[in-house]
Amino acid sequence: MVQGSATKPAKADTVPETIDPLRFRGALGLFATGVTVVTAAHPTAGLIGITANSFSSVSLDPPLVLFSIANKARSLSAFLEAPGFCVNVLRKEQRALSARFARQSQDKWADVAYTAGRFGAPILPDTMAAFDCLHHAQYEGGDHRIIVGRVVDMEHNVEGEPLLFFGGRYRVLGEEAE
Numbered sequence: 001m002v003q004g005s006a007t008k009p010a011k012a013d014t015v016p017e018t019i020d021p022l023r024f025r026g027a028l029g030l031f032a033t034g035v036t037v038v039t040a041a042h043p044t045a046g047l048i049g050i051t052a053n054s055f056s057s058v059s060l061d062p063p064l065v066l067f068s069i070a071n072k073a074r075s076l077s078a079f080l081e082a083p084g085f086c087v088n089v090l091r092k093e094q095r096a097l098s099a100r101f102a103r104q105s106q107d108k109w110a111d112v113a114y115t116a117g118r119f120g121a122p123i124l125p126d127t128m129a130a131f132d133c134l135h136h137a138q139y140e141g142g143d144h145r146i147i148v149g150r151v152v153d154m155e156h157n158v159e160g161e162p163l164l165f166f167g168g169r170y171r172v173l174g175e176e177a178e
Contacts, residue, residue: 032166034128035090037101038067040082041120047109048075048082049122051102053165054144055087063151065131068144074104076145080138084119085149089129089156090163092172097124098163118152129156 033053040048050069058064065087069076079085090098101108114122117132124130133149140146164171 029166029168032164032171035098035163035165035170036067037088037090037097037124038069038079038085039088039114039122039124040079040085041116041122042078042082045075045078047122048078049101049108050075051098052087055089058148064136064148065133065151066146066148068141068146071143071145079147080135080145082119082121082135084117084121084132084134084152085147086117086121086123086133087131087149088122088124088127089131091126091128092161092163094124094127094163095170098170123155126157128158128160128162130154 034055036052036055037049038052038055042048050073052067052069054066054068056066058066067085067087069079073079097112100112109122112122113125115125117123117130119132119134121132123132131149131151132153134152135147136150137148138145139148161173164173
């Protein structure tokens with residue numbers, strides 16, 4: 001049996017100073033993700049929503065999830081000031097909804113049905129899952145802000161298939177791996 005040994009962290013002078021951003025983005029695109037629309041209700045800005053694939057579970061006890069948002073996003077301050085947010089996990093049939101919330105537009109909410117969550121954040125109908133969250137923590141993350149929420153309510157429906165993102169394109173589930 002081969003035993004591993006603990007390694008010391010790399011010294012700063014042995015770490016490359018830069019990684020090409022386009023190559024880095026391309027490599028990150030090889031990690032398949034689900035697609036979500038994160039929503040909130042701000043007291044003065046009104047309803048806000050963004051498409052995000054930077055969603056992840058953090059903890060089961062307490063129930064925590066996270067998403068990240070670009071520091072340059074126009075809706076960042078409204079997300080940070082809103083009492084909570086909702087992460088809506090999209091179905092493959094909701095590609096148009098993803099595209100709507102991925103772009104900057106004044107009329108994102110025109111003709112979009114929703115119900116208000118516990119803190120007013122819109123819960124979109126017919127999604128795979130929706131996580132209604134209270135702000136728990138936030139962290140600096142380079143050019144993004146990482147927002148952690150405590151799930152206070154949720155709904156899910158396992159019927160159907162999720163909308164996925166891989167290699168810069170929308171995808172759907174394929175065959176089950178053996």
